[in-house]
Amino acid sequence: MPTPTLSRGRTTRSRRRLGLVNALAAAALFACPASAQDGRTPESQKAKPNTEKTAEIEASRFCGNVAPSVAEARIAWQTKRLGELDAQVKQRLADLEKAEMSMQEWVAKRDALLKAASDDLVAIYARMQPENAAVQLSAMDDQMAAAILGKLKPSAARAILDEMEAERASKLASFLSGANGGEKKS
Secondary structure, three states: OOOOOOOHHHHHHHHHHHHHHHHHHHHHHHHOOOOOOOOOOOHHHHHOOOHHHHHHHHHHHHHHHHHHHHHHHHHHHHHHHHHHHHHHHHHHHHHHHHHHHHHHHHHHHHHHHHHHOOHHHHHHHHHOOHHHHHHHHHHOOHHHHHHHHHHOOHHHHHHHHHHOOHHHHHHHHHHHHOOOOOOOOO
16 A cells, blocks of 8 residues: 655554554464464465455554544644744734833933933033033932033043042943933932
């Protein structure tokens, strides 16, 4: 009997069928003696039809009977797996949406922070001596000081940060880089 090779399931089914045929043929050979004591074949063996064909028919019947339930089980498993994958995709999308919202909030806070420092105020700090500007910015709250430093030219901001205490300068640099999300820390 040719073995179908269209799908993996059918090839496995064909192997099972062949194994069943071989098992039935072996059982038939062991159950009936090959010849009687006198050298004649027994009557029961003469009357039996070809065992291989019978076993093949039985195996074919068995496979025909279980094929619908196997197909249903495969479909049920595939449906379950698709549901699991769908849930994973939805969870990942929700996580990405949260991350996007967080990023948008951070950008909005940063824009608000930069707008808080008016151009006139920034111009004043740009003209101050770095030592004096450092003292003034050290007394301000973190967001306002970072906003002013953010609008200054990099060389002026560097000079002012050089004059500050290391801890305060580090904190303002964190605000400028957005490392703490632009939120005020106490």
